[in-house]
Amino acid sequence: MPPESIPAAATDAAPAAAAPLLSVSGLTVSFDTPRGRASAINGVDFTLKRGELLCLLGESGSGKSVTLRALMRLLPERRSRVAGSVLLNGEDVYRLPERRMERLRGKAISMVFQEPMLALDPVYTIGQQIAETIVRHEGTSAAEAERRALELLEKVQIPSAKRRLHAYPHEMSGGMRQRAMIALALSCNPSLLLADEPTTALDATVQMQILLLLRQLQAELDMAVILVTHDIGVAAETADRVAVMYAGRFVELGSARQVLKDPRHPYTAGLLASTVQGDMRGRPLDTIPGAPPDLTALPPGCAYAPRCPYGDGSTLTASPPEVWLEPGRMARCVRAKAMAGATAVAD
Amino acid sequence: MSAFHPVHPLDPVPDLGGPRQPLLSVENLTKHFPLRGGFLGPKPVARAVDGISFSVAKGETLGVVGESGCGKSTTARLLMRLIEPDSGSVTFDGEAVGTRTGLSLRDLRRRMQMVFQDSYASLNPRLTIADSLAFAPMVHGVSRREATEVAGDLLGRVGLDPASFLRRYPHELSGGQRQRVNIARALALHPRLVILDEAVSALDKSVEAQVLNLLVELKNQFDLTYIFISHDLNVVHYIADRVLVMYLGKVAEVGPVEAIYGRPAHPYTRALFSARLSMDPDLRTMAVPLQGDPPNPINPPSGCRFRTRCPHAAPVCAAVEPALLDLGGGQAAACHLHDPQSGHPEAAHAA
Structure with missing residues (x-):
């Protein structure tokens, strides 16, 4: 159906010298709930290079959105317990004083949410919101900030951008609002953009426009992106690498092609097979x-074992270890090697 | 089950017109929602559904697709008489709906039921699952004891163990389980037509597949006809026999699923399908299928409503509204491109 095709980026044969932009290790997050402690993230480790697009793929409750919020230190401090380290450009996000963190958010690292109507401020125009961010982070003059805001609206391909600068969020359509949200997120040239289901609330034709825009901007600005989605199609259209999440862990990690065409975790294979x-x-x-x-109440062993077609009923006492099939290619399953050639979704 | 009653309230409604008569036919159905404002001049309206006609054959699944604001959910609510149409007629197996002499609301709801997207909002949070399922049979004159038996039986049919679910409340169930309960409730009166309005859209993919399998099974078991409304073209392709494509309150195209997916005739249908996400990272979409968002139904474009986003738009498209044109094989599209007499410059070679 698509007129042409570009292959997904090749596997990470990382240039040895380049230090990763983001490096997450041993991340765990739990929340205190009326029903007890909910373990949302149970040990997430990964690194992300500059200019790389990583998709976190998973179903509701798998921990993908919590991971994003944890990276930006946006989780409510009282109710959540976070452990592990998040190094952005070598700085540990969880050791910075809140004032430094505020400067980081929106500048080095920024976020696009699923519902732009809730994320944008309804009483300021789009132009004011973008300009405010630029003035706040970079201390430019108001006039300069407004000029940059206009540039940004043009960059995200909002038609008659000059007029839209003075529009309020409610005066725009869903697709335009999401473009404006992206412009706002890009206002200080972040090196890392986090996008939480950015196209889930949009119509099919608009979704494709926004995905193509994100892909184009990411390449143009050499920006790293972490995109959270429940939709395999979104991952297939955008990702360099895909991490499949289940019960707060990466159960599989690899290039988009590896994960979607040669899944090595039974959950990934099941997810691909059950997608209509x-x-x-x-x-x-x-x-x-x-x-x-x-x-x-997570089971002590593999969280997927009760649903796994390969489960033999034997109880594991700990989560199965990460099995590294090759550099950058991991599946957290004792059968990872034996799964070769299991169900694949693409032709 | 009905030994003591000459006609038991839960006996299936008999077929009237035979297999060739459509189960449902809709003519020129229209609903305009009034809006605030308009002190001077005419009061503004949102033309949610604007004169649509279609029919549903007995035993088929009609898929309804389109983007937000195209009127698919309003159509479903009009068919169920949850809202009253401004004009147009609906006929159920030969009997008129909503007229004084035709089917009463009560009779209609025995024949036609609906499952909504939000599984939680559609169940009363203060009723147990048993009470929710027994409610409609009791309204129709079944004793509480028998209605509870029916509820247990229905739960079994949708794959939930009655012993553990009958006494639970909606909040104690997962989304997939609640949607199964909603499906069971829709089947409690043995309807002939079930409208599924984005019924699987809020579910996780692995659960969605389970519920789709269940819907196919139940359709055979209960001899049902479905109207399946969804924005997910892959799901509609899987489940529908015929597909109705809507755009801004109008029917853009209708036809058998193979024709619509294989040879889409309306430029909007083509654009919608090329916006489908690739499942293969080696076959990514490279070109934007359509510019812009769907326009507002409050002030739709003149003539063909799709012309503002259509790559083939010509002056005739703004002047004349295209009628639904029969293309043969049950396929019809509302586009001047397919009518050599329309005066559209590209019409000749396209036809």
Whole structure:
């Protein structure tokens, strides 16, 4: 169906010298809830290079959005417990004083949310909101900030950008608002953009426009992006690398092609097989039985074991170790090597 | 089950017109929502559904697709008479709906039921699952004891263990389980037509597949007809026999699923399909299928409503509204491109 195609970026044969932009290790997050301690993130480790697009793929409750918020230190401090380290450009985000953190947010690292109507301020124009961010972070004059705001609206391809500068969020359509949100996030040239389901609330034709825009901006600005999605299609359209999350862990990590065409974790394989495609007409869909686990009562072993078709009923006492199949290619399953050639979604 | 009653309240509604008569036919259905404002001049309206006609054959699944604001959910609510249409007629198996002499609301709701997207909002949080399921049968004159039996039986049919679910409350269930309950409730009166309005859209993919399998099974078991409304073209491709494509309150195209997916005739249908996400990282979409957002139904473009985003727009498109044109094989599209008499410059070679 697509007119042409570009291959996903090749596997990370990292240039030895380049230090990663972001390096996350041993990240755990838990929340105090009325029903007990919910373990949302249970040990996430990864690194991200400059200019790389990583998709966190998972179902609701898998911890993908919490991971994003943890990276930006946006989780409510009273109710959440965060451990581990998040190094951005070598600085540990969780050791910075709050004042430094405020300067980092919106400048080095910024975020695009699912629902721009809730993320934008309804009583300021788009232009004012972008200009305010620029003045605050860079101390430029108001006139200079407004000129930059106009440039940004043009960069995100908002038609008649000059007029839209003075528009309020409610005066724009959903697609325009999401473009404005992206312009706001880009206002101080962040080196890391976090996008939480940025196209889920949009119509199909608009979703594709925004995904193409994100891909283009990411390449143009050499910006690292972490994109959270539940939609395999979004990952296939955008990701250099894909991390599949389940019960607060990366269960699989690799290039988009590796993960989506040669899944090595039974959950990834199940997710791919149960995603509906037209050519499955007339036959029952493969499903993953059961439901994701309760985060307040995770099993001690593999969290996916109760639903796993390969599970043999033997109880693991700890989460299965990460199995590294090659550099940058991991599956957290004792069967990772044996899974080669299992279900693949693409032709 | 009905030994003591000549006609038991839960006996399936008999077929009237035979297999060839459409189960549902809709003519020129229209709903304009009045808006605030308009002190001078005419009061503004949102033309949510603007004169649509279609029919649903017995035993088929009609998929309805389109972007937000195209009127798909308003259409569903009009069919269920949750809102009253401004004009147009709806006929259910030969019987008129909403007229004085036709089917009463009560009779209609026995024949037609609906499942909504938000599984939590559609269940009463203070009723147990048993009470929610038994409610409609009791309204229709079934004893509480029998209604509770029916509830247990229905839960079993949708794959939930009655012993553990009947006494629970909606908040104790997961999204997938609640949607199963909603489906069970829709089936409690043995309807002939079930409208599924984005019924699987809020579910996680692995759960969505489970519920789709269930819907296919139940359709065969209960001899149902579905209207399946969804924005997800892959799901519609999987489940629908025929597809209705809507744009801004109008029917853009309708036809068998193979024709719509294989040879889409309306430029909007083509654009919608090329906006489908690739599942293969080696086959990424490179060109934007359509510019801009869908326009506002409050002030839709004149003539063809798609012309403002259409790559083939010509002057005739602004002047004349295209009628739904039969293309053969059950496919029809509302586009001047397919009518050599329309005066569209590209019409000749396209036809």
